[in-house]
Amino acid sequence: xxxxxxxxxxxxxxxxxxxxxxxxxxxLALRRDRVxxxxxxxxxxxxxxxxxxxxxxxxxxxxARQERWEQLRTVPVFVLFQSRAFSAGAEALAAQQAFAxxxxxxALGAVLLVVRGTRAEExxxxxxLLAGAPLGRHADLAAALAVALASGAVLATVVxxxxxxxxxxxxxxxxxxxxxxxxxxxxxxxxxxxxxxATGPGAAAALALxxxxxxxxxxxxxxxxxxxxxxLTWLVPNGWLENxxxxxxxxxxxxxxxPVWVALAAAAALALADRRDLGSGLLPRRGGPVRAxxxxxxxxxxxxxxxxxxxxxxxxxxxxxxxxxxxAGAGAMAEYxxxxxxxxxxxxxxxAPADTFFVYVVFAFVFPIAAQAxxxxxRVREExxxxxxxxxxxxxxxxxxxxxxxxxxxxxxxxxxxxVLGAAVGAGSGAGGGEVWAGVARFTALTLSLAPAVWxxxxxxxxxxGAVPRLCAAVGWSVLAVGILTEVxxxxxxxxxxxxxxxSPFAHVNPYYQSVPAAHxxxVALAAAxxAAGVWALRRRDLPV
Numbered sequence: 001x002x003x004x005x006x007x008x009x010x011x012x013x014x015x016x017x018x019x020x021x022x023x024x025x026x027x028l029a030l031r032r033d034r035v036x037x038x039x040x041x042x043x044x045x046x047x048x049x050x051x052x053x054x055x056x057x058x059x060x061x062x063x064a065r066q067e068r069w070e071q072l073r074t075v076p077v078f079v080l081f082q083s084r085a086f087s088a089g090a091e092a093l094a095a096q097q098a099f100a101x102x103x104x105x106x107a108l109g110a111v112l113l114v115v116r117g118t119r120a121e122e123x124x125x126x127x128x129l130l131a132g133a134p135l136g137r138h139a140d141l142a143a144a145l146a147v148a149l150a151s152g153a154v155l156a157t158v159v160x161x162x163x164x165x166x167x168x169x170x171x172x173x174x175x176x177x178x179x180x181x182x183x184x185x186x187x188x189x190x191x192x193x194x195x196x197x198a199t200g201p202g203a204a205a206a207l208a209l210x211x212x213x214x215x216x217x218x219x220x221x222x223x224x225x226x227x228x229x230x231x232l233t234w235l236v237p238n239g240w241l242e243n244x245x246x247x248x249x250x251x252x253x254x255x256x257x258x259p260v261w262v263a264l265a266a267a268a269a270l271a272l273a274d275r276r277d278l279g280s281g282l283l284p285r286r287g288g289p290v291r292a293x294x295x296x297x298x299x300x301x302x303x304x305x306x307x308x309x310x311x312x313x314x315x316x317x318x319x320x321x322x323x324x325x326x327x328a329g330a331g332a333m334a335e336y337x338x339x340x341x342x343x344x345x346x347x348x349x350x351x352a353p354a355d356t357f358f359v360y361v362v363f364a365f366v367f368p369i370a371a372q373a374x375x376x377x378x379r380v381r382e383e384x385x386x387x388x389x390x391x392x393x394x395x396x397x398x399x400x401x402x403x404x405x406x407x408x409x410x411x412x413x414x415x416x417x418x419x420v421l422g423a424a425v426g427a428g429s430g431a432g433g434g435e436v437w438a439g440v441a442r443f444t445a446l447t448l449s450l451a452p453a454v455w456x457x458x459x460x461x462x463x464x465x466g467a468v469p470r471l472c473a474a475v476g477w478s479v480l481a482v483g484i485l486t487e488v489x490x491x492x493x494x495x496x497x498x499x500x501x502x503x504s505p506f507a508h509v510n511p512y513y514q515s516v517p518a519a520h521x522x523x524v525a526l527a528a529a530x531x532a533a534g535v536w537a538l539r540r541r542d543l544p545v
Contacts, residue, residue, distance in 0.1 A: 018146075019136020025143035029117050033147070035474035036116075040109030041155055043481040047105055048180055049162040050488040051098035052091060059090040068093050077328045077357065080220035087248035091168055095176050095246045100216065102180050103241060106155065107187030108371075110148040111208045114191035117144030120201040122279045124386055131278070138270055141192060145266060148188035156181035172247030179241045182258045186237040187212055189265025196272035199281040202375065206313050212238075213317070237261055299397055299405040307376055307409050311416060314372050318365070318417050319424045325361050326428020326439070358425055362447055363510055367484055369417045370454045374476045377410035377461040381472050384544045393543070403535045407462050411527075414454040422447035449509055452523035456505040457483070459530035466537030469545045 030037075059065040069088040072078050083099035085092060118140050121127040127140055136142075156177040163173035190208040198204035215236035222232025222239065233239030243254040276282050295301060380403060383389040393402060422444030429443070430436030461476035468475065483504040490500040501507045505526075508519035 018142050019139040021133065021135035021139045022142045022146065025117070025130075025135070025139055026146050029113070029143055029147045033113060033116060035471070036109070036112060036477070037147075037151055039474060039477050039481055040105075040112075041151065041158060043485060044102060044105045044109065044155055044180065044184075045158045045162060046481075046485040047488055048098055048102045048159050048176065049166070050485065050494060052094045052163060052166075052168065052176065059093055065090055065093060072096070077224075077325065077361075080217075080224045080324075080328065081361070083219075083242045084223045085248075086245045089247060091172055091247040092245075095172070099179075099242065103183035103216070103238065104213070106152070106180050106183040107190075107212045108209060110152060110184040110187035111191040111194075111205050111212075113148040113151065114144045114188050115195060115201050115205045115208070117141075117147065118192075119195040119198065119204045123199075123201055125279075128278060138273055141195075141269060141273060145188055145192055148191075149185055149262070152181040152184035152188070155184060169247065171250050175244050175250045175252070176246035178255055179244050179246060182237070182241055182255060185258060185262050189262045189269075192269035193265055193272065195281075196269055196276060197282045199283070199285055202310050206310060210313070210317065215239075299392070299401055300408065302392075303379070303405045303409045306379060307413065310372070310375070311413055314369075314413075314417055315420045318369070318421050321365075322421045322424025323428040323431075325358070326425040326430075326443075327432040328428075358429070358443060359446065359511075362421065362425065362443070363450070365421055366418075366450045366454065366506065366509075367480070369414050369421070370457050370480055370483075372417065373410055373414040373454050373458050374461055374480055376413045377407070377458045377465075378473055378476060379409070380406035381465050381469060384469065387544065390544055399539050399543070400535055403462070403466070403538050407458070407531055407535075410458045410462070411455055414458075415448065415451050418447040418451055418454075419444060449520065450506075452520050452527065453483075453505040453509045455527035456523055456530070459527040459534070463530045463534035463537070466534035466539075466541070469541070 059068055065088050069085065072085045072093075081100060083096050085096040087093075118127075121130075121140060130140075159180050160174050160177035163176065164170060187208065190211055191204065194208040194211070195201075195204045198207050216238045218236045219233050219239040219242055222229050222235075223242070225232070233242060237258065240254050240257055243251055245251050245254075272282060296305070380389070383392075383406075389402065393399060423440050425447075426438075426440030426443040427436060429439040457476070457479050460479045461472060464472035464475035483506045486495060486500045486504050487506060489495040490497055497507075497513060501513060505523055507513045508523060
């Protein structure tokens with residue numbers, strides 16, 4: 001055998017640190033998820049940079065900074081859902097305000113990357129097909145974690161570079177960048193464990209994100225209670241990240257448990273993966289009845305069965321959060337509704353001072369609800385790629401009915417969640433000292449008024465599925481990311497309000513901005529037109545693509 005032939009022989013599996021074939025799967029994941037990674041990094045970095053880099057514009061005077069400091073001290077619900085502030089400096093206050101959104105967005109992207117590289121590949125059957133190649137047993141998990149962790153490092157570099165370029169203090173910039181990246185790393189570890197339990201990719205992502213949000217709330221409860229209860233903030237990774245204190249006497253040692261967490265999560269995921277079969281989960285699927293009910297023999301009923309678990313989980317989370325917001329906010333607003341900054345904010349939002357906090361929270365919740373609507377709208381693409389859509393269309397079902405059934409589910413889901421949110425906030429407010437039924441009616445009307453903006457995002461996703469199916473996920477998430485980033489930018493004074501009104505449907509349902517008359521009706525008409533165009537495009541292309 002020649003020397004060249006000897007060097008070309010494949011290396012035996014198991015001799016390296018990583019499972020055999022991990023490098024190949026990493027390159028495959030980078031190519032497959034390049035759009036998702038780019039959108040995720042842009043959105044997360046935009047949240048941080050848009051808020052912190054414009055700190056001087058947000059809090060231009062010592063009086064403004066002191067006013068914000070008083071808000072955080074007098075309205076503890078901000079601490080519950082955002083984080084504590086450790087300094088009255090402009091940068092520290094802006095970092096406090098961006099903490100929750102930045103860490104949640106960072107964790108979301110990492111969870112999606114790990115789930116797509118593991119559980120989604122198993123569910124589609126591609127992982128079993130690749131098992132015929134010289135791949136290690138855990139190559140997919142190792143590759144997914146490598147991509148997510150490396151993307152988190154890139155995120156830290158981008159955030160730190162942007163903050164330093166804006167002239168912010170180096171220590172605070174690096175600390176905030178590491179906090180953001182650490183949230184991604186924590187989310188990747190959670191997802192690696194979640195995919196071992198759940199059978200479907202959606203359930204795995206929901207499980208990981210649900211645990212991350214629960215840890216955020218545990219941190220918030222400890223910070224809200226204060227005093228001796230502050231030890232609760234050290235029980236969860238979210239509390240470690242909060243205690244880093246960017247731009248306020250940084251505690252670098254608070255980041256030390258993060259790599260330990262990631263290592264333990266990866267070890268646990270590997271151990272659990274050895275205890276299950278490929279394609280299955282540790283949580284067994286519940287067997288269905290032998291005979292189906294007659295009303296299930298339709299496409300809308302099938303779509304309902306596919307989407308109901310996700311909707312019920314989201315509705316439960318929204319209900320619990322809404323009750324907490326309503327109960328805690330009622331007491332805070334009863335005490336602080338007469339403060340000057342509350343009255344000023346109420347005048348800008350065109351609401352009563354007692355409703356100021358609730359309106360602020362409700363408009364913040366529209367973005368995660370829109371994210372769930374995008375996930376529901378993308379279900380039809382998953383069915384197409386898996387081949388089940390083609391099997392269904394081989395019968396008496398037409399493309400129009402199939403597409404409209406999935407679109408109807410995506411349009412209905414945010415209405416249900418917004419209805420639950422309004423009812424929960426109203427009920428919580430009533431339990432905190434207000435009138436229950438009046439509060440439910442008032443806040444439900446407010447939350448339902450946001451539905452047309454979410455429908456436009458869903459309709460754009462439907463249009464993308466019909467016209468550019470391979471890019472429909474990127475288009476749907478990009479539209480949502482543009483809505484979030486432009487709102488952050490316009491509040492920070494980085495872009496004019498006219499641009500926000502032009503590119504984001506959410507601007508037209510927010511009373512803070514001067515929208516055109518009949519904005520809600522125009523948004524509904526736009527959503528209907530985009531949906532019709534998407535169905536028309538689907539009827540005229542090949543399937544599957």
